[in-house]
Amino acid sequence: MNNLATLQRIETAPDDWTERQRQVLDATLSLLIENAANITMIGVARRASCSKETLYKWFGDRDGLLVATVRYQASKVKVEPFDAEGMSEAKLTSVLLGFATDLLTILTGEISIALNRLAIAQAHQGADGINMGSIVLQNGRFSTGPRLKPALEAGMKAGLLRQSDSEDAFRSFYGLVVRDVHIRVLLGDTMMFTENEISTEADRAVQQFFHLYGA
Amino acid sequence: MNNLATLQRIETAPDDWTERQRQVLDATLSLLIENAANITMIGVARRASCSKETLYKWFGDRDGLLVATVRYQASKVKVEPFDAEGMSEAKLTSVLLGFATDLLTILTGEISIALNRLAIAQAHQGADGINMGSIVLQNGRFSTGPRLKPALEAGMKAGLLRQSDSEDAFRSFYGLVVRDVHIRVLLGDTMMFTENEISTEADRAVQQFFHLYGA
DNA sequence: CAATCGCAGTACCGTACGGTACGGTACGCG
DNA sequence: CGCGTACCGTACCGTACGGTACTGCGATTG
Numbered sequence: 001m002n003n004l005a006t007l008q009r010i011e012t013a014p015d016d017w018t019e020r021q022r023q024v025l026d027a028t029l030s031l032l033i034e035n036a037a038n039i040t041m042i043g044v045a046r047r048a049s050c051s052k053e054t055l056y057k058w059f060g061d062r063d064g065l066l067v068a069t070v071r072y073q074a075s076k077v078k079v080e081p082f083d084a085e086g087m088s089e090a091k092l093t094s095v096l097l098g099f100a101t102d103l104l105t106i107l108t109g110e111i112s113i114a115l116n117r118l119a120i121a122q123a124h125q126g127a128d129g130i131n132m133g134s135i136v137l138q139n140g141r142f143s144t145g146p147r148l149k150p151a152l153e154a155g156m157k158a159g160l161l162r163q164s165d166s167e168d169a170f171r172s173f174y175g176l177v178v179r180d181v182h183i184r185v186l187l188g189d190t191m192m193f194t195e196n197e198i199s200t201e202a203d204r205a206v207q208q209f210f211h212l213y214g215a
Numbered sequence: 216m217n218n219l220a221t222l223q224r225i226e227t228a229p230d231d232w233t234e235r236q237r238q239v240l241d242a243t244l245s246l247l248i249e250n251a252a253n254i255t256m257i258g259v260a261r262r263a264s265c266s267k268e269t270l271y272k273w274f275g276d277r278d279g280l281l282v283a284t285v286r287y288q289a290s291k292v293k294v295e296p297f298d299a300e301g302m303s304e305a306k307l308t309s310v311l312l313g314f315a316t317d318l319l320t321i322l323t324g325e326i327s328i329a330l331n332r333l334a335i336a337q338a339h340q341g342a343d344g345i346n347m348g349s350i351v352l353q354n355g356r357f358s359t360g361p362r363l364k365p366a367l368e369a370g371m372k373a374g375l376l377r378q379s380d381s382e383d384a385f386r387s388f389y390g391l392v393v394r395d396v397h398i399r400v401l402l403g404d405t406m407m408f409t410e411n412e413i414s415t416e417a418d419r420a421v422q423q424f425f426h427l428y429g430a
Numbered sequence: 431c432a433a434t435c436g437c438a439g440t441a442c443c444g445t446a447c448g449g450t451a452c453g454g455t456a457c458g459c460g
Numbered sequence: 461c462g463c464g465t466a467c468c469g470t471a472c473c474g475t476a477c478g479g480t481a482c483t484g485c486g487a488t489t490g
Contacts, residue, residue: 036336036339037336037339040476040478041477042478045439049438051439051440052439052478052479053437053479053480053481053482054436054437056478057437061479062477062478114339116398117335117336117338120332120401120402121336123332123401123402124250124251124329124332124403131403133401134403134404136402137399137403137404141395141402172391172394174394175391175392175394175395177390179386179389180356180389180390180393182397183397183398184352184356186335186338186401187338187351187355187356188338188348188352189352208427211426212426256447256449257448265467265468265469266468266470267470268450268451268452268467268469269466269468271448271450276448276449277449432489433489434489434490435487435489436485436487436488437486437487439482440482441480441483443478443479443480443481444477444478445476445479446475446476446477447475447476447477449472449473449475450471450472451470451472451473452469452470454468454469455467455468455469456465456468457464458464459462459465460461460462460464
């Protein structure tokens with residue numbers, strides 16, 4: 001990951017799109033969901049009822065539009081801050097459950113699937129600068145980790161969890177939550193996922209995690 | 216997964232390629248590894264030192280060539296049979312360790328990454344029949360599961376593992392082994408993976424699995 | 431009202447690629 | 461030798477798409 005500097009630079013560039021521009025990005029997203037592979041400029045223009053010239057003016061080129069779309073979507077997910085003070089077993093459990101539920105809900109959602117497909121498809125051909133894979137990684141996996149870590153560390157401090165590397169603990173938790181779900185949905189396996197099933201899966205993962213890392 | 220019938224039909228069609236045809240498929244693979252996205256017929260023809268006409272004659276069309284390549288690669292991985300008789304703790308541990316090591320080695324290998332990228336990229340647009348996602352799923356995730364299950368069930372029978380659904384146990388084991396590795400490498404995260412690191416990861420996963428499912 | 435701006439719509443261009451056709455060559459066989 | 465077969469190399473065609481330029485229209489501003 002030598003793109004951290006690049007990503008920082010991008011991060012500082014504000015995503016202050018106008019309403020109309022957000023409409024265009026939403027149109028791109030909807031098209032992406034329908035078929036992430038065959039996305040064309042004329043297709044986006046038609047869907048958004050705008051001209052190709054406008055697309056090029058606003059986003060530079062095709063890649064710019066796609067990157068903007070990915071980052072726009074990323075900017076839509078809110079991260080609610082979390083206070084690590086006064087950690088109790090009930091609270092830790094609730095935080096873990098919420099995290100697992102959110103993660104499964106997002107990963108199996110059509111938007112996440114479409115964007116991951118897009119990013120994976122061209123993760124290798126990042127000849128010139130920005131490649132979408134790192135952006136998705138940053139806003140996906142690499143943003144969820146640091147978000148949960150404080151809770152894990154607070155849990156260790158409070159004697160609820162065994163002392164261990166919190167990064168490693170998080171990765172194991174991630175594995176217990178996601179298992180083979182992500183790769184299966186990405187490859188087109190149409191797994192049914194009701195709210196109930198996700199909740200059950202989250203429960204299981206949290207229980208297993210406490211088995212492994214509980215004090 | 217309504218493609219099982221389709222896959223069966225494909226499975227019965229023999230992959231008895233000639234030596235020359237295998238050379239072409241290997242050339243396709245090598246090109247796929249370099250850049251899974253920009254693969255063209257003329258590119259393959261040049262790399263394989265054959266004519267486009269021959270490609271079309273042998274593989275029908277571009278999709279046929281890609282599918283043949285995926286299935287050709289799948290046919291290369293040997294599955295060594297496994298006898299579930301006389302299961303001991305040492306043997307079960309060894310089987311699990313071997314499985315975990317193989318899985319991590321394959322998933323982080325460039326061939327697997329290239330093929331998964333290709334399959335994921337167009338997993339959604341399977342307008343006409345065969346989509347590569349299901350093929351990769353069948354030869355990847357869905358072939359490893361049934362391969363390990365007998366060992367898990369023998370372990371349960373021998374009282375080494377808690378009684379539980381072997382599919383569920385396998386999926387948890389899979390999660391503990393793979394964690395976030397697969398999605399990260401697919402998205403272009405260049406994780407270093409030496410043999411030693413893989414071995415360490417496999418050890419950890421097996422230990423954790425016994426913690427969760429050991430009797 | 432006139433000048434300007436933003437943008438939709440569309441025509442246009444260059445190129446890349448999938449797919450086809452054809453010429454040329456090597457080889458096997460009667 | 462003549463014929464067929466297999467195949468390489470390449471020219472060719474149609475199309476799709478990225479990107480650019482131009483036109484027209486409605487809104488804004490002075």
